[in-house]
Amino acid sequence: MAAPAATVSAPSRCLSSANPRSAAQLNPTSLAFAAPSAGHRRGGDRCLGVRAKVASGVQSASVVGDEAQRPWKLSDARLVLEDGSVWRAKSFGASGTQVAEVVFNTSLTGYQEILTDPSYAGQFVLMTNPHIGNTGVNPDDEESNQCFLGGLIIRNLSICTSNWRCKETLEEYLIKRNIMGIYDVDTRAITRRLREDGSLIGVLSTDESRTDAELLEMAKKWKIVGVDLISGVTCDAPYEWSDKTDSEWEFKKDQSSETFHVVAYDFGIKHNIMRRLTSYGCKITVVPANWPASKVLNLKPDGVLFSNGPGDPAAVPYAVKTVQEIVGKIPVFGICMGHQLIGQALGGKTFKMKFGHHGGNHPVCDLRSGRVDISSQNHNYAVDPESLPEGAQVTHINLNDNSCAGLQYPKMKLMSLQYHPESSPGPHDSDTAFGEFIELMKTNRS
Numbered sequence: 001m002a003a004p005a006a007t008v009s010a011p012s013r014c015l016s017s018a019n020p021r022s023a024a025q026l027n028p029t030s031l032a033f034a035a036p037s038a039g040h041r042r043g044g045d046r047c048l049g050v051r052a053k054v055a056s057g058v059q060s061a062s063v064v065g066d067e068a069q070r071p072w073k074l075s076d077a078r079l080v081l082e083d084g085s086v087w088r089a090k091s092f093g094a095s096g097t098q099v100a101e102v103v104f105n106t107s108l109t110g111y112q113e114i115l116t117d118p119s120y121a122g123q124f125v126l127m128t129n130p131h132i133g134n135t136g137v138n139p140d141d142e143e144s145n146q147c148f149l150g151g152l153i154i155r156n157l158s159i160c161t162s163n164w165r166c167k168e169t170l171e172e173y174l175i176k177r178n179i180m181g182i183y184d185v186d187t188r189a190i191t192r193r194l195r196e197d198g199s200l201i202g203v204l205s206t207d208e209s210r211t212d213a214e215l216l217e218m219a220k221k222w223k224i225v226g227v228d229l230i231s232g233v234t235c236d237a238p239y240e241w242s243d244k245t246d247s248e249w250e251f252k253k254d255q256s257s258e259t260f261h262v263v264a265y266d267f268g269i270k271h272n273i274m275r276r277l278t279s280y281g282c283k284i285t286v287v288p289a290n291w292p293a294s295k296v297l298n299l300k301p302d303g304v305l306f307s308n309g310p311g312d313p314a315a316v317p318y319a320v321k322t323v324q325e326i327v328g329k330i331p332v333f334g335i336c337m338g339h340q341l342i343g344q345a346l347g348g349k350t351f352k353m354k355f356g357h358h359g360g361n362h363p364v365c366d367l368r369s370g371r372v373d374i375s376s377q378n379h380n381y382a383v384d385p386e387s388l389p390e391g392a393q394v395t396h397i398n399l400n401d402n403s404c405a406g407l408q409y410p411k412m413k414l415m416s417l418q419y420h421p422e423s424s425p426g427p428h429d430s431d432t433a434f435g436e437f438i439e440l441m442k443t444n445r446s
Protein backbone atom coordinates (compact mmCIF):
# COMPACT_ATOMS: atom_id res chain seq x y z
CA MET A 1 0.00 0.00 0.00
CA ALA A 2 1.35 3.40 -0.87
CA ALA A 3 -0.01 5.10 2.25
CA PRO A 4 2.57 5.28 5.01
CA ALA A 5 1.51 2.85 7.68
CA ALA A 6 3.04 1.99 10.96
CA THR A 7 4.25 -1.50 11.62
CA VAL A 8 2.11 -4.14 13.19
CA SER A 9 3.94 -6.95 14.85
CA ALA A 10 2.73 -10.47 15.33
CA PRO A 11 0.87 -10.86 18.58
CA SER A 12 2.98 -11.81 21.53
CA ARG A 13 0.13 -13.23 23.59
CA CYS A 14 -3.35 -14.54 23.26
CA LEU A 15 -6.45 -12.62 24.24
CA SER A 16 -6.40 -13.51 27.87
CA SER A 17 -4.70 -15.84 30.24
CA ALA A 18 -7.91 -15.93 32.21
CA ASN A 19 -9.23 -19.25 33.32
CA PRO A 20 -12.95 -19.37 32.51
CA ARG A 21 -13.67 -21.37 35.60
CA SER A 22 -12.20 -18.78 37.90
CA ALA A 23 -13.92 -16.08 35.83
CA ALA A 24 -17.24 -17.62 36.70
CA GLN A 25 -16.34 -18.14 40.31
CA LEU A 26 -14.79 -14.81 41.08
CA ASN A 27 -16.90 -12.33 39.24
CA PRO A 28 -19.99 -13.64 37.53
CA THR A 29 -21.19 -10.21 36.46
CA SER A 30 -17.96 -9.52 34.61
CA LEU A 31 -18.57 -12.46 32.28
CA ALA A 32 -20.21 -10.36 29.62
CA PHE A 33 -17.03 -8.38 29.23
CA ALA A 34 -14.46 -10.91 30.31
CA ALA A 35 -12.33 -12.34 27.56
CA PRO A 36 -12.15 -16.09 27.94
CA SER A 37 -9.26 -18.17 26.71
CA ALA A 38 -9.27 -19.18 23.04
CA GLY A 39 -10.14 -22.77 23.88
CA HIS A 40 -13.13 -21.78 25.89
CA ARG A 41 -14.55 -19.68 23.05
CA ARG A 42 -15.15 -22.61 20.70
CA GLY A 43 -18.48 -24.39 20.85
CA GLY A 44 -21.63 -23.37 22.64
CA ASP A 45 -21.57 -26.23 25.14
CA ARG A 46 -18.52 -25.03 26.95
CA CYS A 47 -19.97 -21.57 27.31
CA LEU A 48 -23.16 -22.99 28.70
CA GLY A 49 -21.08 -24.96 31.17
CA VAL A 50 -19.63 -21.76 32.55
CA ARG A 51 -23.03 -20.09 32.67
CA ALA A 52 -24.40 -23.06 34.59
CA LYS A 53 -21.73 -22.58 37.22
CA VAL A 54 -22.61 -18.91 37.51
CA ALA A 55 -26.24 -19.79 37.95
CA SER A 56 -25.44 -22.28 40.68
CA GLY A 57 -23.77 -19.47 42.57
CA VAL A 58 -20.33 -21.04 43.03
CA GLN A 59 -18.17 -18.21 44.33
CA SER A 60 -14.90 -17.65 46.09
CA ALA A 61 -12.94 -14.57 47.08
CA SER A 62 -10.17 -13.15 44.89
CA VAL A 63 -6.67 -12.83 46.29
CA VAL A 64 -5.65 -9.20 46.74
CA GLY A 65 -2.48 -8.41 44.85
CA ASP A 66 -2.45 -11.66 42.94
CA GLU A 67 -2.38 -10.09 39.46
CA ALA A 68 -1.64 -13.35 37.68
CA GLN A 69 -4.96 -14.76 38.88
CA ARG A 70 -7.07 -11.85 37.71
CA PRO A 71 -9.95 -13.35 35.82
CA TRP A 72 -10.56 -10.23 33.75
CA LYS A 73 -8.41 -8.53 31.20
CA LEU A 74 -7.23 -4.98 31.78
CA SER A 75 -7.35 -2.45 29.01
CA ASP A 76 -4.13 -2.77 27.06
CA ALA A 77 -4.78 -0.73 23.93
CA ARG A 78 -5.52 2.84 22.97
CA LEU A 79 -7.27 4.44 20.07
CA VAL A 80 -6.10 8.04 19.74
CA LEU A 81 -8.14 10.14 17.33
CA GLU A 82 -6.85 13.18 15.51
CA ASP A 83 -9.25 15.37 17.53
CA GLY A 84 -7.17 14.54 20.61
CA SER A 85 -9.57 12.07 22.21
CA VAL A 86 -8.05 8.92 23.72
CA TRP A 87 -10.14 5.74 23.99
CA ARG A 88 -8.86 2.94 26.19
CA ALA A 89 -9.75 -0.55 25.03
CA LYS A 90 -8.76 -4.19 25.19
CA SER A 91 -6.83 -5.74 22.36
CA PHE A 92 -7.37 -8.91 20.40
CA GLY A 93 -5.76 -10.04 17.19
CA ALA A 94 -2.35 -8.55 16.44
CA SER A 95 -0.52 -6.14 18.69
CA GLY A 96 1.49 -3.14 17.53
CA THR A 97 0.75 0.38 16.35
CA GLN A 98 -1.31 1.17 13.28
CA VAL A 99 -2.66 4.36 11.74
CA ALA A 100 -5.82 4.54 9.59
CA GLU A 101 -9.07 6.40 9.04
CA VAL A 102 -11.96 5.34 11.31
CA VAL A 103 -15.26 4.47 9.60
CA PHE A 104 -18.34 2.96 11.19
CA ASN A 105 -20.30 0.13 9.59
CA THR A 106 -23.94 -0.45 10.53
CA SER A 107 -24.22 -4.04 9.18
CA LEU A 108 -25.66 -6.46 11.70
CA THR A 109 -23.95 -9.47 10.15
CA GLY A 110 -21.10 -10.20 7.76
CA TYR A 111 -18.02 -9.08 9.67
CA GLN A 112 -15.91 -11.61 7.78
CA GLU A 113 -16.89 -10.23 4.36
CA ILE A 114 -16.20 -6.74 5.70
CA LEU A 115 -12.78 -7.77 7.00
CA THR A 116 -11.85 -9.15 3.58
CA ASP A 117 -13.29 -6.33 1.44
CA PRO A 118 -10.16 -4.69 -0.04
CA SER A 119 -12.02 -1.36 -0.21
CA TYR A 120 -11.30 -0.96 3.51
CA ALA A 121 -7.54 -0.61 2.98
CA GLY A 122 -6.30 2.32 5.06
CA GLN A 123 -9.34 2.22 7.35
CA PHE A 124 -10.27 0.97 10.79
CA VAL A 125 -13.75 -0.51 10.65
CA LEU A 126 -15.87 0.16 13.71
CA MET A 127 -18.90 -2.13 13.87
CA THR A 128 -21.96 -0.43 15.40
CA ASN A 129 -23.52 -3.83 16.11
CA PRO A 130 -22.29 -4.29 19.69
CA HIS A 131 -21.88 -8.06 19.53
CA ILE A 132 -19.29 -9.42 17.12
CA GLY A 133 -17.55 -12.78 16.69
CA ASN A 134 -20.44 -15.09 17.58
CA THR A 135 -20.43 -16.93 14.23
CA GLY A 136 -16.64 -17.22 14.06
CA VAL A 137 -14.94 -17.38 10.67
CA ASN A 138 -15.33 -19.90 7.82
CA PRO A 139 -13.42 -20.55 4.57
CA ASP A 140 -16.35 -19.66 2.27
CA ASP A 141 -17.10 -16.07 3.27
CA GLU A 142 -13.81 -14.57 2.12
CA GLU A 143 -14.20 -11.60 -0.23
CA SER A 144 -10.49 -11.55 -1.09
CA ASN A 145 -7.43 -13.59 -0.19
CA GLN A 146 -6.17 -11.05 2.31
CA CYS A 147 -7.34 -8.56 4.92
CA PHE A 148 -6.28 -5.08 3.83
CA LEU A 149 -8.06 -3.03 6.48
CA GLY A 150 -6.16 -1.24 9.25
CA GLY A 151 -8.00 -2.92 12.11
CA LEU A 152 -11.32 -3.79 13.72
CA ILE A 153 -13.07 -1.84 16.50
CA ILE A 154 -15.92 -3.52 18.35
CA ARG A 155 -17.91 -3.12 21.54
CA ASN A 156 -18.20 -6.70 22.67
CA LEU A 157 -16.26 -9.75 21.54
CA SER A 158 -18.48 -12.81 21.71
CA ILE A 159 -17.33 -15.18 24.44
CA CYS A 160 -18.12 -18.17 22.25
CA THR A 161 -18.76 -19.14 18.64
CA SER A 162 -21.83 -21.03 17.57
CA ASN A 163 -22.31 -21.72 13.87
CA TRP A 164 -22.18 -24.89 11.80
CA ARG A 165 -19.80 -23.27 9.30
CA CYS A 166 -17.38 -21.92 11.91
CA LYS A 167 -13.82 -23.17 11.50
CA GLU A 168 -11.98 -20.73 13.74
CA THR A 169 -12.64 -17.85 16.08
CA LEU A 170 -12.43 -14.24 14.98
CA GLU A 171 -9.53 -13.75 17.34
CA GLU A 172 -7.54 -16.68 15.88
CA TYR A 173 -8.26 -15.38 12.38
CA LEU A 174 -7.06 -11.84 13.13
CA ILE A 175 -3.92 -13.16 14.79
CA LYS A 176 -3.09 -15.28 11.71
CA ARG A 177 -3.64 -12.30 9.43
CA ASN A 178 -1.75 -9.91 11.65
CA ILE A 179 -4.70 -7.53 11.96
CA MET A 180 -5.28 -5.51 15.12
CA GLY A 181 -8.61 -5.56 16.88
CA ILE A 182 -9.93 -3.80 19.97
CA TYR A 183 -13.02 -4.40 22.07
CA ASP A 184 -14.61 -3.01 25.21
CA VAL A 185 -14.59 0.49 23.82
CA ASP A 186 -17.62 2.81 23.57
CA THR A 187 -18.40 2.33 19.88
CA ARG A 188 -21.60 4.37 20.18
CA ALA A 189 -19.75 7.41 21.47
CA ILE A 190 -17.10 7.13 18.73
CA THR A 191 -19.81 6.75 16.07
CA ARG A 192 -21.60 9.85 17.33
CA ARG A 193 -18.36 11.77 17.16
CA LEU A 194 -17.75 10.64 13.58
CA ARG A 195 -21.31 11.58 12.63
CA GLU A 196 -20.93 15.02 14.18
CA ASP A 197 -17.38 15.87 13.16
CA GLY A 198 -16.89 13.68 10.08
CA SER A 199 -14.28 10.99 9.38
CA LEU A 200 -11.27 11.05 11.67
CA ILE A 201 -7.80 9.57 11.42
CA GLY A 202 -6.82 7.44 14.39
CA VAL A 203 -3.91 5.49 15.77
CA LEU A 204 -4.44 2.14 17.41
CA SER A 205 -1.66 1.00 19.69
CA THR A 206 -0.89 -1.70 22.22
CA ASP A 207 2.53 -0.19 22.81
CA GLU A 208 2.47 1.37 26.29
CA SER A 209 5.90 2.93 25.75
CA ARG A 210 4.39 5.45 23.33
CA THR A 211 2.75 8.54 24.84
CA ASP A 212 -0.71 9.76 23.88
CA ALA A 213 0.91 12.89 22.44
CA GLU A 214 3.16 10.80 20.21
CA LEU A 215 0.21 8.81 18.86
CA LEU A 216 -1.79 12.00 18.34
CA GLU A 217 1.07 13.47 16.34
CA MET A 218 1.11 10.34 14.20
CA ALA A 219 -2.64 10.62 13.55
CA LYS A 220 -2.36 14.29 12.62
CA LYS A 221 0.48 13.70 10.16
CA TRP A 222 -1.13 10.79 8.31
CA LYS A 223 -3.13 11.43 5.13
CA ILE A 224 -5.58 9.28 3.21
CA VAL A 225 -6.96 11.86 0.77
CA GLY A 226 -4.91 11.98 -2.44
CA VAL A 227 -3.24 8.61 -1.80
CA ASP A 228 -3.32 5.77 -4.35
CA LEU A 229 -4.47 2.77 -2.30
CA ILE A 230 -5.48 0.69 -5.31
CA SER A 231 -1.91 -0.21 -6.27
CA GLY A 232 -1.53 -1.96 -2.88
CA VAL A 233 -4.53 -4.25 -3.32
CA THR A 234 -4.75 -5.08 -7.04
CA CYS A 235 -3.57 -8.44 -8.45
CA ASP A 236 -0.08 -8.78 -9.97
CA ALA A 237 -1.08 -10.49 -13.21
CA PRO A 238 -4.24 -11.36 -15.17
CA TYR A 239 -6.16 -14.52 -14.26
CA GLU A 240 -9.39 -16.28 -15.18
CA TRP A 241 -12.30 -16.61 -12.74
CA SER A 242 -14.92 -19.37 -13.09
CA ASP A 243 -16.54 -19.89 -9.66
CA LYS A 244 -20.30 -19.38 -9.50
CA THR A 245 -22.32 -18.77 -6.40
CA ASP A 246 -22.57 -22.14 -4.68
CA SER A 247 -25.83 -23.91 -5.68
CA GLU A 248 -26.81 -24.08 -2.03
CA TRP A 249 -26.88 -20.28 -1.87
CA GLU A 250 -28.08 -19.49 -5.40
CA PHE A 251 -31.41 -17.64 -5.37
CA LYS A 252 -31.59 -16.83 -9.11
CA LYS A 253 -32.68 -20.08 -10.74
CA ASP A 254 -33.08 -19.01 -14.39
CA GLN A 255 -29.47 -19.18 -15.56
CA SER A 256 -28.57 -17.58 -18.89
CA SER A 257 -27.77 -19.94 -21.74
CA GLU A 258 -25.57 -17.34 -23.42
CA THR A 259 -21.99 -16.78 -22.32
CA PHE A 260 -20.42 -13.34 -22.12
CA HIS A 261 -16.73 -12.60 -21.83
CA VAL A 262 -16.18 -9.86 -19.26
CA VAL A 263 -12.83 -8.30 -18.44
CA ALA A 264 -12.83 -7.16 -14.82
CA TYR A 265 -10.41 -4.45 -13.70
CA ASP A 266 -9.22 -5.37 -10.23
CA PHE A 267 -9.11 -2.16 -8.20
CA GLY A 268 -9.66 -4.31 -5.09
CA ILE A 269 -12.35 -6.60 -6.47
CA LYS A 270 -14.63 -8.58 -4.16
CA HIS A 271 -15.05 -12.26 -4.97
CA ASN A 272 -18.82 -12.05 -4.91
CA ILE A 273 -18.90 -9.61 -7.84
CA MET A 274 -17.16 -12.31 -9.88
CA ARG A 275 -19.33 -15.11 -8.48
CA ARG A 276 -22.50 -13.22 -9.36
CA LEU A 277 -21.31 -12.38 -12.87
CA THR A 278 -20.35 -16.03 -13.41
CA SER A 279 -23.75 -17.15 -12.15
CA TYR A 280 -25.29 -14.82 -14.73
CA GLY A 281 -23.35 -16.59 -17.47
CA CYS A 282 -20.11 -14.62 -17.71
CA LYS A 283 -16.61 -15.89 -18.28
CA ILE A 284 -14.26 -13.53 -16.48
CA THR A 285 -10.72 -12.38 -17.14
CA VAL A 286 -9.41 -10.32 -14.23
CA VAL A 287 -6.68 -7.78 -14.99
CA PRO A 288 -4.52 -5.60 -12.72
CA ALA A 289 -5.45 -1.95 -12.18
CA ASN A 290 -2.67 -0.68 -14.45
CA TRP A 291 -3.42 -3.07 -17.33
CA PRO A 292 -3.43 -1.11 -20.62
CA ALA A 293 -6.87 -0.44 -22.12
CA SER A 294 -5.53 -1.35 -25.58
CA LYS A 295 -4.74 -4.91 -24.42
CA VAL A 296 -8.25 -5.25 -23.00
CA LEU A 297 -9.86 -3.97 -26.20
CA ASN A 298 -7.72 -6.41 -28.24
CA LEU A 299 -9.42 -9.28 -26.36
CA LYS A 300 -12.73 -8.07 -27.82
CA PRO A 301 -14.70 -8.81 -24.64
CA ASP A 302 -18.48 -8.41 -24.45
CA GLY A 303 -18.08 -6.01 -21.57
CA VAL A 304 -15.76 -4.52 -18.97
CA LEU A 305 -16.33 -4.37 -15.23
CA PHE A 306 -14.63 -1.64 -13.21
CA SER A 307 -14.51 -2.96 -9.66
CA ASN A 308 -14.78 -1.55 -6.17
CA GLY A 309 -11.56 -0.41 -4.53
CA PRO A 310 -10.09 1.59 -1.66
CA GLY A 311 -9.32 5.26 -1.28
CA ASP A 312 -9.65 8.46 -3.20
CA PRO A 313 -10.75 8.14 -6.84
CA ALA A 314 -9.04 11.45 -7.60
CA ALA A 315 -5.69 9.94 -6.59
CA VAL A 316 -5.55 7.40 -9.41
CA PRO A 317 -5.40 9.35 -12.71
CA TYR A 318 -3.96 6.28 -14.49
CA ALA A 319 -7.17 4.37 -13.76
CA VAL A 320 -9.36 7.29 -14.90
CA LYS A 321 -7.38 7.37 -18.17
CA THR A 322 -7.94 3.64 -18.67
CA VAL A 323 -11.68 4.05 -18.11
CA GLN A 324 -11.71 6.95 -20.57
CA GLU A 325 -10.05 4.80 -23.22
CA ILE A 326 -12.67 2.05 -22.82
CA VAL A 327 -16.04 3.80 -22.28
CA GLY A 328 -18.11 4.28 -25.40
CA LYS A 329 -16.41 1.35 -27.18
CA ILE A 330 -18.00 -1.62 -25.35
CA PRO A 331 -20.57 -2.01 -22.54
CA VAL A 332 -19.14 -1.19 -19.11
CA PHE A 333 -20.37 -1.61 -15.54
CA GLY A 334 -18.79 0.29 -12.65
CA ILE A 335 -19.25 -0.70 -9.02
CA CYS A 336 -18.38 1.74 -6.23
CA MET A 337 -14.80 2.83 -7.00
CA GLY A 338 -15.55 1.79 -10.60
CA HIS A 339 -18.59 4.10 -10.56
CA GLN A 340 -16.50 6.98 -9.21
CA LEU A 341 -13.81 6.43 -11.86
CA ILE A 342 -16.49 6.46 -14.57
CA GLY A 343 -17.77 9.76 -13.12
CA GLN A 344 -14.27 11.21 -13.37
CA ALA A 345 -13.67 9.74 -16.82
CA LEU A 346 -16.80 11.52 -18.06
CA GLY A 347 -15.32 14.80 -16.85
CA GLY A 348 -17.25 14.86 -13.55
CA LYS A 349 -15.95 15.47 -10.05
CA THR A 350 -15.86 13.28 -6.95
CA PHE A 351 -15.83 14.64 -3.42
CA LYS A 352 -15.25 13.27 0.07
CA MET A 353 -18.41 12.82 2.10
CA LYS A 354 -18.66 13.77 5.77
CA PHE A 355 -18.54 10.20 7.06
CA GLY A 356 -19.62 8.12 4.06
CA HIS A 357 -21.97 5.17 3.80
CA HIS A 358 -21.00 1.83 5.30
CA GLY A 359 -23.68 -0.74 6.07
CA GLY A 360 -26.31 -3.11 4.79
CA ASN A 361 -29.38 -0.96 5.39
CA HIS A 362 -29.24 1.96 2.94
CA PRO A 363 -32.42 2.64 0.95
CA VAL A 364 -31.69 3.41 -2.68
CA CYS A 365 -34.30 4.54 -5.21
CA ASP A 366 -34.13 3.58 -8.88
CA LEU A 367 -35.46 6.80 -10.39
CA ARG A 368 -36.46 5.01 -13.60
CA SER A 369 -38.94 2.68 -11.91
CA GLY A 370 -39.47 4.19 -8.48
CA ARG A 371 -38.39 0.88 -6.95
CA VAL A 372 -36.57 1.10 -3.62
CA ASP A 373 -33.86 -1.42 -2.75
CA ILE A 374 -32.23 -1.86 0.62
CA SER A 375 -28.58 -1.89 -0.34
CA SER A 376 -25.14 -2.79 0.86
CA GLN A 377 -22.81 0.22 0.91
CA ASN A 378 -19.19 1.04 1.59
CA HIS A 379 -17.87 4.35 0.35
CA ASN A 380 -16.50 7.67 1.59
CA TYR A 381 -16.45 9.47 -1.76
CA ALA A 382 -19.28 10.28 -4.15
CA VAL A 383 -19.82 11.62 -7.65
CA ASP A 384 -21.14 15.18 -7.89
CA PRO A 385 -24.00 14.83 -10.39
CA GLU A 386 -23.91 18.56 -11.19
CA SER A 387 -20.44 18.13 -12.64
CA LEU A 388 -21.47 15.45 -15.15
CA PRO A 389 -21.84 16.19 -18.85
CA GLU A 390 -25.17 16.22 -20.64
CA GLY A 391 -26.21 12.70 -21.58
CA ALA A 392 -25.06 11.13 -18.30
CA GLN A 393 -28.15 10.36 -16.25
CA VAL A 394 -28.48 9.77 -12.53
CA THR A 395 -30.42 6.49 -12.27
CA HIS A 396 -30.27 5.93 -8.50
CA ILE A 397 -30.18 8.08 -5.40
CA ASN A 398 -29.45 7.18 -1.79
CA LEU A 399 -32.65 8.08 0.05
CA ASN A 400 -30.80 8.91 3.28
CA ASP A 401 -29.11 11.95 1.78
CA ASN A 402 -30.15 12.09 -1.89
CA SER A 403 -26.56 11.52 -3.02
CA CYS A 404 -25.90 10.00 -6.44
CA ALA A 405 -26.06 6.20 -6.20
CA GLY A 406 -26.09 5.20 -9.86
CA LEU A 407 -25.49 6.41 -13.40
CA GLN A 408 -26.19 5.44 -16.96
CA TYR A 409 -25.18 6.93 -20.27
CA PRO A 410 -26.98 4.87 -22.90
CA LYS A 411 -25.02 6.33 -25.83
CA MET A 412 -21.79 5.30 -24.10
CA LYS A 413 -23.22 1.84 -23.16
CA LEU A 414 -22.38 2.42 -19.53
CA MET A 415 -24.01 1.80 -16.21
CA SER A 416 -22.64 2.18 -12.72
CA LEU A 417 -23.65 1.90 -9.07
CA GLN A 418 -22.15 3.59 -6.04
CA TYR A 419 -23.14 0.67 -3.84
CA HIS A 420 -22.79 -3.13 -3.87
CA PRO A 421 -25.29 -5.20 -5.89
CA GLU A 422 -23.20 -8.27 -4.99
CA SER A 423 -23.96 -7.62 -1.29
CA SER A 424 -21.62 -9.88 0.74
CA PRO A 425 -22.56 -8.80 3.22
CA GLY A 426 -26.02 -7.33 2.89
CA PRO A 427 -29.38 -7.66 1.21
CA HIS A 428 -29.74 -9.13 -2.29
CA ASP A 429 -32.33 -6.62 -3.58
CA SER A 430 -29.98 -5.09 -6.16
CA ASP A 431 -28.72 -8.35 -7.66
CA THR A 432 -30.88 -7.49 -10.69
CA ALA A 433 -28.20 -4.96 -11.69
CA PHE A 434 -26.09 -7.86 -13.00
CA GLY A 435 -29.04 -8.83 -15.21
CA GLU A 436 -29.13 -5.27 -16.51
CA PHE A 437 -25.45 -5.51 -17.44
CA ILE A 438 -26.15 -8.79 -19.25
CA GLU A 439 -28.92 -7.04 -21.22
CA LEU A 440 -26.54 -4.20 -22.10
CA MET A 441 -24.04 -6.73 -23.49
CA LYS A 442 -26.78 -8.68 -25.29
CA THR A 443 -28.11 -5.56 -26.99
CA ASN A 444 -24.62 -4.57 -28.04
CA ARG A 445 -24.09 -8.01 -29.59
CA SER A 446 -27.20 -7.95 -31.71
Ligand SMILES: NC(=O)CC[C@H](N)C(=O)O
Residues within 6 Å of the ligand: 119, 307, 308, 309, 310, 311, 312, 313, 335, 336, 337, 338, 378, 379, 380, 381, 382
Ligand atom coordinates in the same frame (compact mmCIF):
# COMPACT_ATOMS: atom_id res chain seq x y z
N1 LIG B 1 -16.24 0.14 -1.98
C1 LIG B 1 -15.55 0.97 -2.71
O1 LIG B 1 -15.26 0.73 -3.88
C2 LIG B 1 -15.06 2.21 -2.05
C3 LIG B 1 -14.87 3.34 -2.99
C4 LIG B 1 -13.98 4.44 -2.47
N2 LIG B 1 -12.78 3.89 -2.03
C5 LIG B 1 -14.67 5.21 -1.37
O2 LIG B 1 -14.35 5.03 -0.19
O3 LIG B 1 -15.54 5.97 -1.69
